[in-house]
Amino acid sequence: MSGTDDVEIPEVDYVSGSGVPIRGNDIDTDQIIPARFMKVVTFDGLGEFAFFDLRFDEDDDQKDHPFNEERFQDSSVMVVNSNFGCGSSREHAPQALMRWGIDAIIGESFAEIFAGNCLALGIPTVTADNETIQALQDWVDENPDGELEIDVETETVSYGSETIDVTVDDAQRKALVDGVWDTTALMKSNAGAVRDTARELPYVESEAIPEAE
Amino acid sequence: MSEGTLYDKVWDRHKVTTLPTGQDQLFVGLHLIHEVTSPQAFGMLRERDLEVAYPELTHATVDHIIPTADQSRPYDEDAAEEMMSELEENVREAGIEFSDPNSGDQGIVHVVGPEQGLTQPGKTIVCGDSHTSTHGAFGALAFGIGTSQIRDVLATGTLAFEKQKVRKIEVEGELGDGVEAKDVILEIIRRLGTEGGVGYVYEYAGSAIEDLGMEGRMSICNMSIEGGARAGYVNPDETTYEWLEETDYFQENPEKFEELKPYWESIRSDDDAEYDDVVTIDADELEPVVTWGTTPGQGIGITEPIPEPESLPADKQDTARRAQEHMRVEPGETMEGYNIDVAFLGSCTNARLPDLRRAARIVEGREVHDDVRALVVPGSQRVQKTAEEEGLKEIFEEAGFEWRNAGCSMCLGMNEDQLEGDEACASSSNRNFVGRQGSKDGRTVLMNPRMVAAAAITGEVTDVRELPEAEVTAQ
Ligand code: SF4
Numbered sequence: 130m131s132g133t134d135d136v137e138i139p140e141v142d143y144v145s146g147s148g149v150p151i152r153g154n155d156i157d158t159d160q161i162i163p164a165r166f167m168k169v170v171t172f173d174g175l176g177e178f179a180f181f182d183l184r185f186d187e188d189d190d191q192k193d194h195p196f197n198e199e200r201f202q203d204s205s206v207m208v209v210n211s212n213f214g215c216g217s218s219r220e221h222a223p224q225a226l227m228r229w230g231i232d233a234i235i236g237e238s239f240a241e242i243f244a245g246n247c248l249a250l251g252i253p254t255v256t257a258d259n260e261t262i263q264a265l266q267d268w269v270d271e272n273p274d275g276e277l278e279i280d281v282e283t284e285t286v287s288y289g290s291e292t293i294d295v296t297v298d299d300a301q302r303k304a305l306v307d308g309v310w311d312t313t314a315l316m317k318s319n320a321g322a323v324r325d326t327a328r329e330l331p332y333v334e335s336e337a338i339p340e341a342e
Numbered sequence: 343m344s345e346g347t348l349y350d351k352v353w354d355r356h357k358v359t360t361l362p363t364g365q366d367q368l369f370v371g372l373h374l375i376h377e378v379t380s381p382q383a384f385g386m387l388r389e390r391d392l393e394v395a396y397p398e399l400t401h402a403t404v405d406h407i408i409p410t411a412d413q414s415r416p417y418d419e420d421a422a423e424e425m426m427s428e429l430e431e432n433v434r435e436a437g438i439e440f441s442d443p444n445s446g447d448q449g450i451v452h453v454v455g456p457e458q459g460l461t462q463p464g465k466t467i468v469c470g471d472s473h474t475s476t477h478g479a480f481g482a483l484a485f486g487i488g489t490s491q492i493r494d495v496l497a498t499g500t501l502a503f504e505k506q507k508v509r510k511i512e513v514e515g516e517l518g519d520g521v522e523a524k525d526v527i528l529e530i531i532r533r534l535g536t537e538g539g540v541g542y543v544y545e546y547a548g549s550a551i552e553d554l555g556m557e558g559r560m561s562i563c564n565m566s567i568e569g570g571a572r573a574g575y576v577n578p579d580e581t582t583y584e585w586l587e588e589t590d591y592f593q594e595n596p597e598k599f600e601e602l603k604p605y606w607e608s609i610r611s612d613d614d615a616e617y618d619d620v621v622t623i624d625a626d627e628l629e630p631v632v633t634w635g636t637t638p639g640q641g642i643g644i645t646e647p648i649p650e651p652e653s654l655p656a657d658k659q660d661t662a663r664r665a666q667e668h669m670r671v672e673p674g675e676t677m678e679g680y681n682i683d684v685a686f687l688g689s690c691t692n693a694r695l696p697d698l699r700r701a702a703r704i705v706e707g708r709e710v711h712d713d714v715r716a717l718v719v720p721g722s723q724r725v726q727k728t729a730e731e732e733g734l735k736e737i738f739e740e741a742g743f744e745w746r747n748a749g750c751s752m753c754l755g756m757n758e759d760q761l762e763g764d765e766a767c768a769s770s771s772n773r774n775f776v777g778r779q780g781s782k783d784g785r786t787v788l789m790n791p792r793m794v795a796a797a798a799i800t801g802e803v804t805d806v807r808e809l810p811e812a813e814v815t816a817q
Pocket of ligand 1: 452
């Protein structure tokens, strides 16, 4: 087998779908996926636990939450406010959202590790200012079936008759648009240069550096 | 852009190349793994038929799910047993060293690395855990990564990363009585905000930082991430070197110490280094800080009033209102006297030996309040052992604390140690998010370990400066 060469990495230059508004600042990863659901050795079943404690009460009865609402069940673009995904580095958070059905997130701002974890899954995290986001959240609320189109390359989002400018971090944009967001194969191809770098570091013992393949 | 800082120098030494994305490919000098975030990454490797590239630079421990009461195998909880078995199999297959519970070396990943001398100045250190920033206390460049990145590091020994800006935070002056490293970092986060550090790495400097021991420096770097900064560091100095000399690695390889010292010296930030931002904090001004809300940035001095949401920046008002409702606190009041049901002395922020020693001095000769459930969870088996030898366990147990085995425990409530219902917890950990300690109605008040001890005794949030220290018999 030729290892990573087999992995097909799609280009993510454009995402579209209906939206779901998740309002509130500082929504942390413990809220996105409570730690007790992380006791799993694969990410497969995480989708149903996204926002679990915000969606269900002690008796597992549903609470008010957009993820519970019938009209948002087919949504794939989440619209959030500021510092979304702060807290832990758990990739379980974007994994749970992705498995629930989210393909892209538009927000005021994102915690860095969270955005990085999203990128590793090919999920764009694009930003706009507070006013723009609120208007978008309102629109999504009124148009749960309305289509949002995110153009990652030109950094725009279109909905209804509007087209707004959004910001996509440079490296993220390049990685998504060129289909190099899954970096394993790319970095593996530099194995020789990696060994050279390691050899120059005084603390790395030579036994720890693998032989060339 | 910064220039001549430790961050710049360590980055340059570890940069393999610039990737087509514009990110740099960085060599990883130490990869720490634990049972919760690594099994999925090993699964991805298997899917792609890849092997671990640098097993000797990888080190494992078990901390998040491990029970801290009964640790006999199989663990009571099936899911915990499965995760542990998976980790055991993965490290065996790949030939990765594992500080397992039988080794006497097990503990929270950010306690174990520094203890064994794996954490060193000028290394790049990553782990699938956001508090990896802790290791920056040694002048390492250390940050948390997600599981797909763990896969990358396992498969290639490298990581794709964007260079960030450097903010120097100078803490000048002297900390007053009862004021600790934990208060310094809670104050920094409160002032700069939980998002203030996004895009930055924090360099902690100034006389108050230099005066701290390694444990205090670790408490500060640990919570960099709570301030939004993915990494934080302190330039290595004699305090750092003294710690290193005592660790396994340099005890076993004394020649390495002299060999590496010039490297450590060379990566210190230059006197004329350029920073993207500089912030100064007056250490003399600080008092013990406690949180009143549900983000670590919602802190106040123990004698200060809880803020009116209206007095905060517009984008913080809503969060503050919800937090005050959840915590059931009123603006205008202080946190002093807030009722406590649970006292948790543990976590990678504050469960090292000096933390337990200081707390023991408050506890000694006193009794835990009748309505309080109090537990001490040492950060590692080594901390636990030494503390027991010093008689700390006895002091805590006599006062009515439970004395547990090492692990993350109630810091995140993944094992059996959890808050119940709407219990309020005085906690030496680092996160007070809703649901963090296992109950979604639970209420967490972050504070330094001596303050936790004081709260355990009085049953309410208490200014530890008003509780005289017992005569020290333990040492
Ligand atoms: S002690 Fe808490 S913060 Fe530290 S690694 Fe464990 S769970 Fe994370």
